[in-house]
Amino acid sequence: MESSNFIVKGISAIGKMVKDTIGELGSFMMFLGYAIREAAHPPFRLRLIFQQMYFIGNESLFIIILSGFSIGAAVSLQVGTVFMLFGAQSMVGAANAKSLARELSPLMAGFLIAGRGGAAMTAEISTMKVNEQIDAMEAMAVDPVGYLVVPRMIASILMLPLLVGIFNIAGQFASLLVAINIFDIDMGTFFDKMLSIVTWHDVWAGLQKSFIFGVIISVLACRFGLNASGGAKGVGQATTNAVVTMLLALLTVDFIITYFQIVFK
Numbered sequence: 001m002e003s004s005n006f007i008v009k010g011i012s013a014i015g016k017m018v019k020d021t022i023g024e025l026g027s028f029m030m031f032l033g034y035a036i037r038e039a040a041h042p043p044f045r046l047r048l049i050f051q052q053m054y055f056i057g058n059e060s061l062f063i064i065i066l067s068g069f070s071i072g073a074a075v076s077l078q079v080g081t082v083f084m085l086f087g088a089q090s091m092v093g094a095a096n097a098k099s100l101a102r103e104l105s106p107l108m109a110g111f112l113i114a115g116r117g118g119a120a121m122t123a124e125i126s127t128m129k130v131n132e133q134i135d136a137m138e139a140m141a142v143d144p145v146g147y148l149v150v151p152r153m154i155a156s157i158l159m160l161p162l163l164v165g166i167f168n169i170a171g172q173f174a175s176l177l178v179a180i181n182i183f184d185i186d187m188g189t190f191f192d193k194m195l196s197i198v199t200w201h202d203v204w205a206g207l208q209k210s211f212i213f214g215v216i217i218s219v220l221a222c223r224f225g226l227n228a229s230g231g232a233k234g235v236g237q238a239t240t241n242a243v244v245t246m247l248l249a250l251l252t253v254d255f256i257i258t259y260f261q262i263v264f265k
Contacts, residue, residue, distance in 0.1 A: 072171025
């Protein structure tokens, strides 16, 4: 009898989790649709968009370059060590470039922007929410979604692909240094192998992800901020939940996009 109750409770908990997940997904899609509609008509608030572009892009530049360089060097070392067993270390640059372009650059740049820019967006908007600044905006007939969410969404969509491109360049430069100084690969061979393996289709596959990741990060961050409550504690909780949700969403969506890119190649 006890085991039967345990199974029933387990099934009930799983069902509730699935129901809540579907409900949250539906709510997110409705919020996203509303944000897209607001972005499609004036006022366009270019000043706010440029401010967010500066915050997301320029102020994240150093960490993107440093991370790209470190990851490119680490991947090249790992891959080169394996390729040496088969005498194919000349393929280090090609393998690194392909993995960066298609997978590592958009995903890692997305993680970095979610942890830095996304967290800051949620903290800022949730602070405005608990201080009743959002209510004041609505009282003055200013739509919070159009004023707060849309500029951040547009800025993220524009800047994340650029940051992914910079991440690619930094990572490949690190791979070149590793290939020349550690694996004694000629520079001409390095670029010849890279250009023969990596195509613009690989680069475009990574950029496709970056556009979608920009939407996910900005909209989730703003949605958690607008739903915050409970004073200072609520701000911290909203920020933590937003970052965790963004990272899980990026991983899930990355798998889905990769699957469709491979299947419908």
